[in-house]
Each structure stands twice: as C-alpha cells, then as structure tokens.
Amino acid sequence: MKAKDLLGQRGEELAAGYLESLGMLVVERNWRCAEGEIDIVALDGDALVITEVKTRRSLDYGHPFEAVGAAKLARLHRLGAAWCRDRELRMPLRRVDVVAVVDDGGGDPLVEHLKGVG
Amino acid sequence: MALGRTYSVALVGLNGYIVEVEADIGQTLPAFVILGLPDAALNEAKERIRSAAKNSGIPLSRRKITANLIPASLPKRGSGFDLAVTMAVLRAANDIQPTERTVFIAELGLDGRLRPVRGILPAVMAAVQAGYQDVVVAQANLAEASLVPGASVRGYRTLARLALDFGADPQELALDFEPEDEPGHGDAAPGAPAVPDMADVSGQGDARRALEVAAAGAHHLLLTGPPGAGKTMLAERLPGLLPDLADNEAMEVTAIHSLCGLPSSNAQLLRRPPFENPHHSATAAAIIGGGSGLPRPGAASRAHRGVLFLDEAPEYERRVLDALRQPLESGELVIHRSAGTAAYPARFQLVLAANPCPCGKASGKGLDCTCTPMMRRRYVARMSGPLLDRVDIQLQVERVSLADFGQGGKEEDTAAVAGRVRDARGRQAERLRPLGLETNSQVPGRILRGALRLPASATRILDHSLERGVLTARGYDRVLRLAWTLADLSHRDAPDTNDIGQALGLRQAASAAA
Numbered sequence: 001m002k003a004k005d006l007l008g009q010r011g012e013e014l015a016a017g018y019l020e021s022l023g024m025l026v027v028e029r030n031w032r033c034a035e036g037e038i039d040i041v042a043l044d045g046d047a048l049v050i051t052e053v054k055t056r057r058s059l060d061y062g063h064p065f066e067a068v069g070a071a072k073l074a075r076l077h078r079l080g081a082a083w084c085r086d087r088e089l090r091m092p093l094r095r096v097d098v099v100a101v102v103d104d105g106g107g108d109p110l111v112e113h114l115k116g117v118g
Numbered sequence: 119m120a121l122g123r124t125y126s127v128a129l130v131g132l133n134g135y136i137v138e139v140e141a142d143i144g145q146t147l148p149a150f151v152i153l154g155l156p157d158a159a160l161n162e163a164k165e166r167i168r169s170a171a172k173n174s175g176i177p178l179s180r181r182k183i184t185a186n187l188i189p190a191s192l193p194k195r196g197s198g199f200d201l202a203v204t205m206a207v208l209r210a211a212n213d214i215q216p217t218e219r220t221v222f223i224a225e226l227g228l229d230g231r232l233r234p235v236r237g238i239l240p241a242v243m244a245a246v247q248a249g250y251q252d253v254v255v256a257q258a259n260l261a262e263a264s265l266v267p268g269a270s271v272r273g274y275r276t277l278a279r280l281a282l283d284f285g286a287d288p289q290e291l292a293l294d295f296e297p298e299d300e301p302g303h304g305d306a307a308p309g310a311p312a313v314p315d316m317a318d319v320s321g322q323g324d325a326r327r328a329l330e331v332a333a334a335g336a337h338h339l340l341l342t343g344p345p346g347a348g349k350t351m352l353a354e355r356l357p358g359l360l361p362d363l364a365d366n367e368a369m370e371v372t373a374i375h376s377l378c379g380l381p382s383s384n385a386q387l388l389r390r391p392p393f394e395n396p397h398h399s400a401t402a403a404a405i406i407g408g409g410s411g412l413p414r415p416g417a418a419s420r421a422h423r424g425v426l427f428l429d430e431a432p433e434y435e436r437r438v439l440d441a442l443r444q445p446l447e448s449g450e451l452v453i454h455r456s457a458g459t460a461a462y463p464a465r466f467q468l469v470l471a472a473n474p475c476p477c478g479k480a481s482g483k484g485l486d487c488t489c490t491p492m493m494r495r496r497y498v499a500r501m502s503g504p505l506l507d508r509v510d511i512q513l514q515v516e517r518v519s520l521a522d523f524g525q526g527g528k529e530e531d532t533a534a535v536a537g538r539v540r541d542a543r544g545r546q547a548e549r550l551r552p553l554g555l556e557t558n559s560q561v562p563g564r565i566l567r568g569a570l571r572l573p574a575s576a577t578r579i580l581d582h583s584l585e586r587g588v589l590t591a592r593g594y595d596r597v598l599r600l601a602w603t604l605a606d607l608s609h610r611d612a613p614d615t616n617d618i619g620q621a622l623g624l625r626q627a628a629s630a631a632a
Contacts, residue, residue, distance in 0.1 A: 063148065063180040065147055065148050065180050065181075066148045066180065068147055073147070098147065114145060114146055114147060116146075117146045117147045118146070118147065
C-alpha cells in the first residue's frame, strides 16, 4: 500500500472517531458505486450525513478544504442519493460534511469539520 | 458571527464617495466573494489579497470570505480597495483590532507591499469632506495625500507594518520585509518643467502684445499666419505669463492630474497653469474626456486653469472643435457613459493656431500660394463660427522681418511681461470681485453696458463701427472686454479712446484674414 493511501486511511480513521465523539453514528465506511466513493456515511439524529475526508501532511499545497471544489460537492450529493437507492431507504434529511485532517506525522493531528456545505 | 468593517473611497470622476467594506467569514468551504459591482481589477483583488496576507504572515481564513462594498449600487473600479478589503477580512478573523473610521486606499503587491494608486488627492479630499479624517495610504502616495488640509494621513510600506499598528500579533508578522521606496506615478523630479522664455521671440511686436493682453484678461486667442512665423513658439510662452494658481485652483488642477496618473501631480501642489498641446488627430474623447465605462478626463480638463493649445486648428475634426463650445461656456464638461456620469472642470484658456490656407503660403501678397480661393475659404471655415465667436483676440502673425531677426537678446523676457500681467490681474480682481467675477473675459455684456458703462465720448468709434455694420453686437462686447484689459495693463481706471482703438485692431486683424 502506498504511503498516501495509508495517510488517507489514517485520516478517515481519525475523522470517523471525531464524528462519533460528536454523537454521530457511523453507518458505513468507503462505500463504492460506479460513480465514486463515500468516505463515511453517518447518522446525525434523523439526518443522513455524507462525509468527505481530506487528509494532508502539511499546508504547503493548500488547506485540505481547498481541495473540495464545486464538482466534487455535486458528486457527493449524487452519491448520497445513490446510497439511499442502494439501501432502499428514504432519508429526506441529507447533508454533506467535509472533515479536514492535517497530520504531519508528529502526533496530535489537526481535525477540522464543516457541516452542511454546498 | 465574525464581521469586519472598514472604509474606503470610490471615485466617480472627481467626486469621491465613502464606501463601507464589510467582510464576513462563513463556516463553509473556502471561497472569496466580492459583492457590490466590482470591476475586473477589483475582482482580481481576491488573489492579490490572499497572497499579500500569506506573505505578510497573516494568512486569510480557510473558510468562505464574503466582502461587501456598500453602497452596492455604486460601481467600484480599480485596485485602490485592496487594502480596505484586506483589513476588513483580517478584522473579521479577529487578527487585528477594529479600525474604527479609518479610510484605507492602496493597492497590494503579492509580497505584501502597499502600492500607490491614481487619484489619491481627490479621494482623500472626499474622505475629509465626508468627515473621515484618518486615512491610510501607501508610502508613495503619502506626500500627495498630505496636501489635503484637515486630513491626518499615515503612509505604510507593507501590510505587515500596518497590521502591527492595528494590533496584529508581532510574532507572526513578516516585519523584516522592507521594500525599497518606489516613486509615485512616474519618476519626475519635483519642480516645474522649464517654460520657454519670451526673450527667445525676435520681433513680432504685435503678437507679443496680443499674448500679453490674452494673459492679462484670460482672453481666448487665435493666431493665423504662415508656417514658420512663430505661432507655436508664441503659444508655448503663454503659460509662463499667467499668474500662479490660487490655493483652491491648485487643488483642482492637482486633483485632475492625480486622477490621470500624471507624474506632475506627485507629491506637490501644481502652482503653475498647465499647458496641453494635443495633436490634431485627437478624437473628441481624447480632448473632452471619455473612454469605456466611467469616463476619464481629456486634454480640455487637464488644461483646466491653464492653456489648451490647438495647433493647426483647421486640421482638427470639426466635431472635436465644436465639442469645446460647452466647456468654453460653462467651464465644465459633463460626460455620460454606461457606468455613470462624470463632471470634470474645464475652465481653460483656448489658443488656436492656423495656417491661412492648406498650403500655408497665402500671407502677405500670397503669390506663392497654390490654393484656390474656394480651398482657402473652406479651410478657414472648418473652425466654425460659433467657436471663433468665443475667441476675443484674433491676430495675424507675419513672418519675422530681417530687421527684427538676428537681434536676439534684446527682447523683453517672460518675467517682465508676467509682472505686468500680474498687476493687471490685480486691478481686474479689485474691480470685478464685487460683481462675482475674476477676469475681463468673463464679464457679460449686461454688465459691460450697465455697471461698467463707458462715456459715449470713449465709445464713439465703436458705436460708429456698429452703425456701419462692421461690428456685430457680440463683437461690440468683445472689443469692450479687450479694451478693459488694455486699460488695466496701462494702469488706467477705465478704457479711453486709444484703448478701444487698439482693441478694435486686435479683433479686426483677423476679420480681414477670414
């Protein structure tokens, strides 16, 4: 496994833990379909939360949040609908969150969370 | 909710309006939005601001930044808002203390330096008028901004230094960055450009006299004569004869030059009347002002309180010459364009120079002239009647004679003539101030024939000319105006027969030519 994938996996681990610490219920991780992948599917009360996790080692190439553009947001919304179809669930309350993890390997990674973007 | 608020100034023509800049940082994905009708240069401010803030050690928030420029309906142009937007955003992120009523006007460099902008003088004037005395500008604009009375102006070289003074954390700031001083606009050395001297003009007694009279009474002037007679040479010497500008005039002139980004406006008030000498291929927009979007001042406005010299006047497009009639009448140019209406002052002294015919040889006996009578008439007719009607002195300039030529050094110099002009201006001002006027050229016929009425014995030859139909009623008034100036020059309290005779001569020389 490549270093960057390891980093991503570690970031997603951290993010999932962070969401649970907020009282959310992580339903599924790394759900894939033809259109792409959802990093974390979680429940926040009645709301379905489609979560994108972005992990970076440093801010040298910009903040992780800056890597989430309009196209990616639109895809996340579509993926949320696709997940509901796949599970044959009706989830009228649905939102997309983004979690940024900056982990320079020196312990104490920085986790930031934006709710209901785009 | 994090909100920052600062102030800047938007210029519409020479009029400035205080613009309130609000910045909000929203908890969502990074973006930077500027609202309030920004133009392309202002929209690019986002990238300048991001880089400048990062390189100054105070990176902008990684969230959605919304900057709103109020009033939203007023179009905002240019890079002068960079600093105000930056400070509002930094305040919204709680990186600095509130800036209260300070007005910020500067462009940012990517490295975090503050760069000068055009039109700083009218902008600071507007801020002070609106009750905002504290102004922060780029160091290179400091001298010019400080010309405004009542303003308390601070100049900075870098964003980091400015942020420090507003309470940013000195640990974070890039304070060791000190860009070398850059000049304001252009690199002109201070001090007036050398004005050519009257002593260089050999002979041409009539023309010298006409120039003096024109300067003394602020009369418009037409010089007709063959190429090489010295028309251009004479016209270039007129600004040197005019008196220094008064404080308020100097502010107006400097403000226009600042708006045009002319080097002359850098760091000092312009005390000498400007001289504008556009080429005859100039368009109406170049002369009276214009351009896409918001109109910029043209040559006529840059010549405000000075001299607008149109060499080879008949070669100008007729449209261009006729466009000058409005400013000649009102001293102001109001220009309408899609982005708004701008009013620029344009009270200039017009000097026209023309050849007598297309080939230029139809003077004296005109034996060498190859032009047909029709061509000659058409040529002169290109300067329309309504325009020439406003030109008090119309003089024929002949080639200098051998007797006068080659005897350089004996002619009077500019300083001597300017002294007499200053004197005459003083006498005019004393007489005309109670009437709300400044120079003889502005006196309306109503007053010439009313409060300043001359005894019939003095105006006899004039009355006679009017009776015979040699002179129109408007021409009658113009001769009177000139006569007053001649009297002022010779320290008489009112024109006598002699002055009126001379004045008639200064006008009729041209009617013979036309």
